[in-house]
Amino acid sequence: MIAVALAQIRIHWARFLAIGLGIALAAGFVATTIIISSSLQASLRESVGNAFSNADLVVIPGQDVFVDGREIAPLVEPLSATDGVDSVAVSSRTTTSGRGSTFSESTFALSPSPAHPGLDTFSIVEGSRPLAITDLVLDEKTAQDLGVGIGDEVRFSVDVVPVENGEDDVPIYRGPSQSTTTFTVVGIADMGVDPSAPGVNRALTTSASYQEHFASQGDVIAVQVALDDSADPAEVRRGLQAAIDSSQLDERLEVMDVAEATEAKAERLSGGNDVIAAMLLVFAGISVIVAILVVSNTFSVIVAGRRREFALLRCLGASRTQIYASVVAEGGAVGLIGSVLGVLGGTGFSYALSAFAKRLWPENFAHSIVEVPVTAPAAGIAVGVLLTILATIRPARSAIAVTPLEALQPFDASFAPASRSRPRQISGWSAIILGIGLLTVSLALAASSQGWVLGGALGGALIVTGLVISSAQIIPPIVAGIGELVLSPWGVPGRLATLNTLRNRRRTATTASALIIGVTLVSTILVGGLSTKATLGHGLDERFPVDVAVPLDTAVDEDALDKLRSLEPVSAVAVAHRAQALDDIDGAVPELYVIDPEATASVLGEGAPELSPGRVIVPEDYPASTVRAKGLNEMNVPVEKQGNSNLALFTTTDVGNDLGVSATTTSVLVKLSPDVDVAGIFAVQSQIAEILDVSSDEVTGSAIARGVYSEFIDVLLVCAVVLLLVAVLIALLGVSNTVSLSVIERRRENALMRALGLSIAQLRALLALEAVLVSSVAALIGIVLGGGLGIVGTRLLTIDFATALIVDWSLPASLGILAVAVIAGLLSALAPARRAARLSPVEGLKHGH
Structure with missing residues (x-):
């Protein structure tokens, strides 16, 4: 039977080509992750060793000393x-x-x-x-x-x-x-x-x-x-x-030789590398899960198309075990070939990436080394082969269910299982309900403990898992409903495309599930990242409503203020005096500004607190009736509770006079234009520092902090989305596999429709609409589910920092994801449609497959 399996791969290599490509991507991702991690460590050792190259012995501080x-x-x-x-x-x-x-x-x-x-x-x-x-x-x-x-x-x-x-x-x-x-x-x-x-x-x-x-x-x-x-x-x-x-x-210090010191310093500096490696492995694992779904679905279609062949083999004496072994052997062989190619491609990509980095950033990557440990190809090949064998278990079980009598049945008879698995349905819906409940509880209790963030993450994972398990029940009706609504104007091809997605519900569900996982993760990261950035910005503005603050210990002249006002992103400038607030508010010691009410309105905008003479403006949840403040004198000052600013408190000049605030202890407060971007924030930070002759570290404020974390979140978003695109690409290969193999499986059916008057253009439209329907509905479900999970994640992460949840759901990004799914669906149908159009009705009706 091994010979039969290899013969099948050799004869029908086109059927296995896309499977091998999906396996190659997953295995290559795993191998590349290990190579990059090992290479970063080797490059770090080389760079550290170069710094100690002229020493004989090295004394270094202990770990975390x-x-x-x-x-x-x-x-x-x-x-x-x-x-x-x-x-x-x-x-x-x-x-x-x-x-x-x-x-x-x-x-x-x-x-x-x-x-x-x-x-x-x-x-x-x-x-x-x-x-x-x-x-x-x-x-x-x-x-x-x-x-x-x-x-x-x-x-x-x-x-x-x-x-x-x-x-x-x-x-x-x-x-x-x-x-x-x-x-x-x-x-x-x-x-x-x-x-x-x-x-x-x-x-x-x-x-x-x-x-x-x-x-x-x-x-x-x-x-x-x-x-x-x-x-x-x-x-x-x-x-x-x-x-x-x-x-x-x-x-606190330890003497080492150069080799020991190099290894110790490299290990201590590799914390960032370990984070990168862990993140890459997580995304590689996601790609492997998606690949398992794609390979399993594709093998199911292949086995369904060869059921007459299996029945004839049973008639000739092949046992169930031999049939099972043949299917698994096919999967193992395809997995091995795809994994080897993926590992080779991943290794080549690693060398190319290193060469590109050296060419683009020669100073930063002067000691870049590509190290390929034995574990990289071994893990890549093992993962590829193992995922393929796991993915072929269900198709192999359906293959041994074929009886010899099925060889006499018409080829196009349904090969779908007659009944659905009740335990599978129960477990899937239970996971969804449990996930929703866990998310609800996490949102309700998140303010009491940050540990509920993990509860929310687990709840989201349960919902996605339950959706995949119950996909045969949930996804096909949604696909059919949207197909009826959207594809009706396409006439006969549109109606047939909708019906075809319901013929084998499990196949449609599995194909869509792989894409849903990838798109859900992309949408979660995009919506969650953008909403977190917006919510943190809102919370920061509440806590510290000053865009830019520069503390000075001298009086500032009017010429410097005029120069600040002339900067393009600056909309207002004011000078305040500083006193010391001695009471902690929410664990932080706030700045206390003595400022004129008109200046407050100009630099804080519409949300500025209304200053009350003789009082300090504190947040609404401030527990006491006075705040302890200090200038040359120290006294308790009555408070006025307004807003949520707990990092910056404001009071009037009469309080400043009572405190004896020094005329030279000032702060320059600057309001920036609301449309200034991150680059503009950092640019104006340097300009303000130069004009006031201070270091950039002393130019602080909510805008500067917002620029720092906005830049960080943007980098994470780009990296995560790029890495997840591998999983999305594998899922789209699954759509292509399903359409390609459905053409082979429904050859006689397509020929019959041609004989009944369906034109070549209509046949091509039928296949294209079918692929677009599955891919676009999967993308739509992923966008909605991922967006919802991203919003929940934002609330869980920011509930202690901001009173309001700011949702930033980028419509262009969502439409872009949907457009990619539609275009990919069209492209995946091109080759199958061309193959179906070349087959004449007579030839199609003559041959069973």
Whole structure:
């Protein structure tokens, strides 16, 4: 029977082609996921190892231990004095803001250069190493991007400890949070790649300069140690560890050789890689589930078309076991071939992706390595073969149900099961009802615990699972109802297409189910992501109704305010004074602004609170009747409960006078145009920082926060939708399979209709309408179901943050998904329609299949 199975594949290879393609996509996705994960880890090890290439031993902080430069400074001398040590260099890094004459404020990753050139991991391209305390060396790409050369100056923001006095009877002076120090560029260097700071401007200064200006805010990455030529590494390692153990950093630092340090640092930096790998595996699993449905449905059609053949084999003596083994062997062989091709394609795609990344971002992917572990092809092939065998179990069981007498029946007799599985119906509807109940309970109790978010996710999964299990009952009536409504104007082809979808309900349901899963997930992510972004924005506006706020410790002149007003996205600017609110509200200490009522209306818009003289505006759920506030004086101020702003409180100037608020303690409040996009928000943030001579980190507000998470959500949406398109593509292949094999199965029927007067154009329209009907209805169900689940998910995620649910259901996106389904349905019917049109009525009636 194995020979029979292989002969069937060889003779009817076209029937198995689309099956193999679906398997190849699923298996290739799995293999590519493992290859990408392994390659990211290998590239990370290569990049980290390059940073330690000139060291003999490395001292690194323990897992989740942070050590700043000032803490480690007292240890440098004991380490250097250890027998066998030639030189010691502290590798640190801090993120700071810099500004030059040729560029506006930019973020820099700043590090100290080793005192001993032998430990340099960079090479000077132009100029010299930093020697003076204000010397600066820039990375070659950074200098090119910023237009900076030798001799140019860069001003860096440097943290300064504010001067305060806690005694109530002594006035408080709030010193500036930052000052600036000017550095001169003395060198341009090739610094290689830093995997922990990809794409960031990079610079070096002297160890002394770093220690004075940046050590307190930076993190120690490692201490690199170079040994004397005659030193014993093991002995020196023990000596270094002894020096550490006798210091205040005991148990916080560990001495390793270069290989151990490289592995440890790579493992700690790979958290993001693990998240990427896990996300890819989830989407690969979704693709595998969809592929199982597609392959199972396609094999069911193939088995149904060969029932006379199976009956004849039974007449010739083949047992049920042999028939079963033959069908499973066909599935295993097709799965093996498809999996091998998918793994090869996935491997090639991984190499192409690496080459593309190196070409497009050569600096960030300089150490990119494609590593193909044995597990990648093994897992891809195993998944492909296993999913195919699982998918052929039900068709194989229907094949062994064929009796020899069925060989005498007409070919076009229905081969659908006479009865439906009652346990299947009960389990499917039970899952749907349980899922709806769990979603309802989760929505009702979500405010009490975030754990109900998982309950909602489980409820949504149960609904989708129940829909798939009960699809034979639910989907065909919906398809028929929409078909009657939409396809009636197409006349006979439209009515026949609707009837054909009801001839084998299970086939129609399974074909639609695969597409429903993919579209539901896409729609859930789109509607949920966009609605979450809109709801979080609304909640942020409620909690902190100021678009942009810049705290200053000096008075601001009118020229600077005029420059701010001239910026394109700025619609209003006002100046407020700041006091300290000493009471927590919902676990956060809010800003307290002393502001004129007219200015409040201009910068907060229509939702601005109405200020009451002598009172502080607090949120409606504020429990007390007063709020503790502090300026030069400290007092309890009566409150007026309005709105929901708990991160920004507002009061009038008379309260500010009573508190003794300093005239130099100000904040510039800016209102932006409502139509400004994310890029515009970040652009105006830099412009405001430059005009007011502060760092971008000090330019905050609801618009800035909204821009940050909007950008993050947009990136996640794009990645998720692109990955889910693989599952949707596999599902659309299932539609093509069903139409193609239905042409083979209904050859005599089509020939008879041609003989009765159905034209070739009508036959083509019949097949096209049938494919479009199934794919578009499946997409429509997926869009509606996914949109509903996305809205529920948004409410569960944001219920503690926003009082209102803002639904952002993108109609263009939904119509786009529906259009893709319609176009894919048309394309899937082209080849079958051409094949059906080429068959003459006489030939079709002459041959059974």
